[in-house]
Amino acid sequence: MKSLGKMIVAIGSENKAKIRAAQLGFDQAFKECQVTIVGCKAASLVSDQPMSDEECIKGAINRAKESLIKVPEAKFGVGMEGGVNNIKDPVDKWYECGWIAVVSRDDPENIGIASTARFELPPKVMHEIIVNKKELAVIMDELTQQTDIRSNEGAMGVYTNSILHRDHIYSHGLIFALSRFITKPEYW
């Protein structure tokens, strides 16, 4: 039987849902490899509750780059940053999604960036974030009377009756971010 090549991937987070997402995404994108995901603390250098896509992207890139430094044996560094964003026109609504950055050690300037699917956050949740300056994770735990929603099904699970969980949805965003590394070079 052909043995699988081994690959180590760093992720700039110790959040279990994000680590599961990284494993799910890399296992599908690199079927020929046995992938080990190594989580580590990495500073996003943006606010605890990012309020725009731009801020999330910055946070994801910062985390991806720092994770590559912290895990010297890693081939890729991954950053995942959740946050909210406001679409004003044609309807004024707030959405939540995760942004994912993937940095390759071979070519650190070649960064894959993509987002997860997004979902609407209700005005009562946005009121808590904007007026009472609370983080989404805290609001979710209070609303559901559960603990550590962020490491489990996530707000995505709460607002889909557990149909869509944070790990799976983030794995889809990760696979989009990996596109440049796994598809034919002539597509790029």
Ligand SMILES: O=P(O)(O)OP(=O)(O)OP(=O)(O)OC[C@H]1O[C@@H](n2cnc3c(O)ncnc32)[C@H](O)[C@@H]1O
């Ligand atoms: O340990 P880290 O990697 O920071 O994981 P985190 O869950 O705190 O995630 P982010 O920093 O990426 O998210 C920014 C904020 O939004 C919250 N958040 C994002 N997505 C969420 C989700 O699906 N469920 C609950 N909270 C979420 C999160 O807890 C923070 O308050």
